Amino acid sequence: MSTVRTVLGDLRPEELGVCDAHDHLFLRSPQLPGLELDDVSAARAELAAFRAAGGGSVVQWTPYGMGRRTADLPGLSRATGVHLVCATGLHQAAHYAPESLDGLRGGLSELFVTELTEGIGTSGVRAGLIKVAGGFHALDAHARWTMTAAAEAHRATGAPIAVHLELGTGALDVLDLLCGELGVPGHRVVLGHLNRSPDPVVLREAAASGCWLAFDGPSRAHHATDWRMPEAVRALAEAGYGDRLLLGGDTVVAGARSVDGGPGMPYLLRRVRSRLTEAVGAGLVDRILMEHPGRAFAVDWK
Known part of the structure; x- marks a missing residue:
């Protein structure tokens, strides 16, 4: 039976409820000094606010070492009643001190498999997905290394692979590598940040691979997120790809939490949901939030 691996154990897909398919409770990076998500009380309050808005589950994409x-x-999860899915994986090299990666050479896929099947460190929490990252319109050697390890871990476990696309670019290069060279089935790949570069031709070509397309995060000043996202989703639905879509909040810095004055996780349900409903109807939006995440992240675990 396919199940979603949460921090409290495996769940049937239909138990997720309304799902934020890409977000972060905790995150630390040298690229974001002083902006860390590292406050347990704030994380609890953010989850409670999401729950109060109707949320039921959050898929976290924070990978190893962050x-x-x-x-x-x-x-x-117990305190708020929100199901949480945790990630293994590795982000771009810029998010790590170089020496911290040296010990992973030759054993990265084994790390991913261990965190998916046995648990992360001494916590006992098992990851439910593998998160990796591409570069800006390209894949460097680090990206190819991490994606190759992710593909190996997928073959060993069945786990889905979620991909950070830098500024929404490089989707087809990622699919050429993961699904072409490395043989990962399209439906086991989730592409993130497509709202940041919503090229309609690229979106249709990516969807044709069978992968999941994640539109995540409210607009930043230099991103075409909110105002073009409904149009992009409608075009995909009209082209027959409405069943490949996911929505997420992607809160990456402390000031973006709703409890710290930002949009945060509730924004997905407070604003994005109604705006998208105007474009494609409540039925599809409900499926994107309540049905698609279970299909994207449920696995017949090996």
């Missing part, structure tokens, strides 16, 4: 605070996740 401050996941995995041991805190089960308690947060």
